Amino acid sequence: MSDLRQIFQGYLSQMENASTDETMQRQLVRDKVFDAVRTAIMEGLIAPDTRLTERELCEAFDISRTVVREVVRRLEAEKLVSVVPHSGLRVARLTRKHVHEIYEIRTELEAITVRSFLACATDEHIAEAQEFARKMLEAGAKGDKVGMAETMSKFLRFMTDVADNQIAAEMLDQLRSRVNMLRIYAMAEPGQLETGMEGVRAIIAGITARDIAAAERATRIYVRRSAEAVLRHMDRDG
Structure with missing residues (x-):
């Protein structure tokens, strides 16, 4: 090559x-x-x-x-x-079946992660979560898709560490590279980078308010929209 x-x-x-x-x-x-x-x-x-x-x-x-x-x-x-x-x-080539399976698992893992984090987070932990969100939004504003995806991975790992949820952490680690690759595919779709940033804002708003239902709902919407964007990307590129 x-x-x-x-x-x-x-x-x-x-x-x-x-x-x-x-x-x-x-x-x-x-x-x-x-x-x-x-x-x-x-x-x-x-x-x-x-x-x-x-x-x-x-x-x-x-x-x-x-x-x-x-x-x-x-x-x-x-x-x-x-x-x-x-x-x-x-x-590796991911098929539509792979994408559906990964996102189905990812949705539940990330919802569990946010829920378990908020169940035990201190004010200091909330402040750290806000800093992760700031970095993600900063990367998104620069068009840094890899930076935004990798910061989200670190944010999820931070939340599983705070909640001491080692099983979720292990499962997220196993999916990390493929999920990051799919996040980048999603953000390649027109308007999806901005949609992703909107999702980050909604998630962190729920976390800041300590509203578990709102944070979990925002997480599920964020992941679902990402999945839809990936499938559009795959349909377009064949």
């Missing part, structure tokens, strides 16, 4: 400035390559079903096959790539 190096140019310059300590440098390089490929997949710069080879990734980043294999294992763990028999490593 001749344009991989161009896609990852910004990450390559960061890697050149990495620590000179050999062990630290190896860790930094591995993490930066993983972040670069993960972000490119989530943003659609590397399209679903694209075939990736060790050689292409080695050449794109000027790294060893050992590092590439470590990165691939992490991408497989997040369900962003998979090994297809007789075809090799390919970027």
Whole structure:
């Protein structure tokens, strides 16, 4: 894939400035390559079903096959790539069935998360939630879809930590990369970024008021609208 190096140019310059300590440098390089490929997949710069080879990734980043294999294992763990028999490593393609299943589970998990958070949140926790919302809205205003999606993931993790809801946290972690990818697909739809920001405002309004029913209702609406946008995106792009 001749344009991989161009896609990852910004990450390559960061890697050149990495620590000179050999062990630290190896860790930094591995993490930066993983972040670069993960972000490119989530943003659609590397399209679903694209075939990736060790050689292409080695050449794109000027790294060893050992590092590439470590990165691939992490991408497989997040369900962003998979090994297809007789075809090799390919970027995951989510079907409409996958989307329906993910959003059905996501709706319930996020509603439970908000409800359990508000059941025990202190004033300090509410203030932290408001700060997460501010960061999400700031990212949205800049058109930073990845930043907004990843801040929402951190916000959900914060709420599960406060509520000590470890099962919900584990399940959200398992879905995190695929959900973030779908959030980015959703926000690619005309007007959906603004709709998402409106949803964030409604959720945080319910949380600020300590109105569990309102916060949960806003969460369900936010997730449902995101699902609808993803399906429109899939219909348009085939």
